Amino acid sequence: MLVSAPASGQGKTSVTAALARWHTKQGRRVRVFKTGPDFLDPMVLERASGTPAYQLDLWMCGEADVRQRLFDAAGACDLILVEGVMGLFDGDPSSADLAQELGLPVMTVIDGSAMAQTFGAVACGMASYRKKLSMYGVAANRVGSDYHAKLLKESLPASLHWLGALPRDEALVLPERHLGLIAAAELDDIDARLDALANAWSQHASTELPTPTRFKEQHIDPVPMQLHKQRIAIARDAAFCFIYQANLDLLSEAGAELRFFSPLAGDSLPECDAVWLPGGYPELHLSTLSARRDLHKALRDHRDADKPILAECGGLLFGLESLADRDGNEAPMAGLLAGRAVMQSRLAALGMQSVELPEGKLRGHTFHYARAWIDEKPLAHAANPNNGPCQEAVYRDRGLTASFVHLYFPSNPLAAQRLFLP
Template sequence: MQSQSCAAVVIAAPASGQGKTTVTAVLARHYRQQNKHVRVFKVGPDFLDPMVLEQASGHPVYQLDLWMVGKQHSQQLLAEAAEQADIILIEGVMGLFDGEPSTADLAAAFGIPILAVIDASAMAQTFAAIAVGLDQYRQDTKVAAVIANKVGSERHANMLKNALPPSLPCLATLFRQTEHALPSRYLGLQQASEITDLEQRLGHTLEAFDFDDSVSLPNIDFPLSDTSPLPSLLEGVRIGIAKDAAFSFLYQANLDCLKALGAELVFFSPLNDNELPDIDSLYLPGGYPELHLAKLSVNTQMQQAIQQHYHANKPILAECGGMLYLCETLTDKTDITATMCGILPARAKLQARLTALGLQEVTVENQVIRGHTYHHSLLSTELVSEISGQCPNGKSVSEAVYQQQRLTASYIHFYFYSNPHLIAAWLAP
C-alpha cells in the first residue's frame, strides 16, 4: 500500500478552554511564514473552530472522528492532505483523554504524536507534572512537545521550561493576551466572518509567541487506502445550499460528497436573496437563524419561494437551524418571536442552557447514517416521528427525524459520507 509522509501533530490539552484553537491557528500562521504548506484538521463534529482555522491556514478544514467520519475516511483525508502538505496540524477536542472516541484514540489510531497545550497561568513546576502525566497515561500515545499558554513573564516561562524533563521539549510559550482572545457565544467561538479584526488578533497573538525552532516535529506516514468512486446518483441535480451568516454550519466533506455524487452546488442567501436559484433540491444547513430573526422574517419572498419548492414536492434536507427556519415561529433568547416559513407545524424557542449534545446514529429503511446534535432550542410540535437517532455513548439524547412529502428535517447534522446513498435518495428529484 502506498503512503504519503509529512510532519504531523495532534494539538491537545488537559481540558477544554486551554487555548487549543488559538494555538493551532497561530501555529498555522507561524509555519506559513516559514513558507511551509500547512493543512489543518479538527477532531470531532465542530463547525466553529474550523472557520477560524481555515482563515489561519488558507485551506478548508476537515473533521476527523473515528466514529462519525470513520477510520478509513479519516485516513484517506489525512493521506490526501499529506500529498501536498509540509505539516499537518490536528486540533483535538475537549481534554486529551475525554470522550468516546477521544482525541487520544485518534492519535493512537494513526500513530500521530501529541503537542500538549497547557494553561500555565496559575502554576509553576506542576506544569511539568501535567505534561508528564499526559505523556505517560497511555502506552499507545506519545507527547512530542508542549506549549505553555497564558505565561505571565519571562521568569515564569523559564520556570516552566526548566521543570520539564529532556524528553518533553517546550516548542513555544505564549504570553497572556486577554485583549486579543477570540470572542465566543453559547455554541462556541463566534464565526470567523463575524470577527472583523480576526487577522489583527492572530497577528498580535503570533507576536506574543516565543518559539524554540530547534524543536522539530516528526514525520508520519499516512497510507493511501483503496477507495472506489461514488456512483453518480445525483448526476445533473442542481442543489441549492443556504449559505450566509444565518446558515453556515457546513462540513466541507459534505459538499465534497455531493459533488462526488454528481450534483451541481448552487449557493444562495435566505438573508439577502429574494428568490431561490434554479434548483432541483434544497439543503438548509444549521447556523444561527435566531440571531437574524428580523431579516429572515421580513424576507417573505424567500419564504414563499421555499414554500413553493416544498409544495411542488421537491426534495428538502434541513438540519438544526435550517429546520428552525422551516417552523411556524422562532423565539430567541430575549423572547422576541418571528414568523418563519411555516412548512413544519412547529414552534421553536431558544433556551437559557444547552438542550442537547451528542453523537447520533439513525437507521432509515435498514440504512444507517451518522452525525451529531448540539443546540440550545426546543421544538414544540404535534408532529410524530417514526425515526430517531441513537447515541453510541449511552446518552439519552435521541433526536427525531421528521419526514413529510420530500422534506427530511432534524436537529441532527448529518455526515454525508457515512451514507452517501441515503443522502442521494433524500435529495434526488
C-alpha cells in the first residue's frame, strides 16, 4: 500500500511506522519505501521494519529504478509499504502519480482530531478526485476515544476499508526540528516509541490487506566497476547523516571500499583515495566540528593533493571557512572553500535538481535553511525540473566538488563514480 494523506502533518510517518512495526510483530516480512527524496522519514521507517528504507521517485530515481526496487522487495517480503510525500496529489510527480503508474493501492491518513462524519466526506473526495487511482482504505490519526474512532469508521462508505487509527497522545508523537523529524539514531527511546505506536495501532487495526500487486523485473545494466579497490572515506554521524542507502549500495557494487568515520567522535580521516562529506546537521555541532583542526588540515591536504572530495549541503557548510547557527554563534570550519554561511529561520531552498557536470548529468534535490556567501566562481548551476526558483551552484577546487545538492548516484552511475576518481 501507498500511505498518503490530504496534506503534510496528518501523520503519514507515524501511521506507516505503526503499520510496519505492528505487521512485523505479527511475523510478516515488511519492506518500507519513501516517496520523494526525504532522508529523515526513512530512518524511522527502517527502524520500524528492521530493513533499509529506500527512496522512490519517478523523476529523481527514474521509473526503471523504482520498478526494480519494488520487484526485488516483492520477492523478499510479505508486505510493502510506501510512505507518500506531502498531500496525495501535491507535486509533479506526486504520490498519486507513483501509485497510479505502479498500480499501488492507496491508504489515506486523515487527522480526525477536529472532525466526525466529515471524515468520510474528505475520504470520499480523495477517492474520487482521480478515477484511475485505486483508493483502498482510510486510517485516522489523533483520535480522541474509541467512540470517536467508531464515528469516523461509520462515516466511510462500504467501498473504502477502515484500516485503523492512532489516538491523540503526546507519547506517540515523533519529535521534530527545522528539517523535519529528528533522526532516529538521536532518539534513545526510538524503539519504545515505535512499540507504543504499534500497540496503539492494534486497538483499531484491520488485519485485512489489499489484493497483491505484481511487479515486473526491469532490465537495468549492471553497475560498471570503475571504483575497484578505491578507498572512500565517508563521514557518518549525527552531523553527517543524510545518506541514501542506494548511494552506498552503488559505491559498493562499483568495487569501492567504504571507510566510515565520525568527525564528532574525534575519528581521524581514514587512509583513503576519496572523501564524501554528506549532508546533515553541522550547525548543531559547531563547537565540536570547529575544534577538529586536525581533520580540517587532513581534508585540506587531501584537496591540495588533487584527490576527490564530494561535499553535499551540510558537507559544504562544514567545508566553508565559517558557519553560524540560528542564534548567531559563528565558528571556524574546515576552510576547503572560501566563504561563510549562516543558518536562518526561513527555508532557503527546496526542490528537485538536475546538474550537468564534466562527469555527466546527475539528479538529486536541495532542502536547506542556510544562506551562504562563497567567494568562488561556480562550475555549474543546477536546474529545477518544475521551473522552480531553486538552481543551486556547484563549486569545484581541484578534486573538491561542493554544492547544496544531494545527489542520487543511481540516476547516473558512471557520473557518480567519476566524482570519486582522480
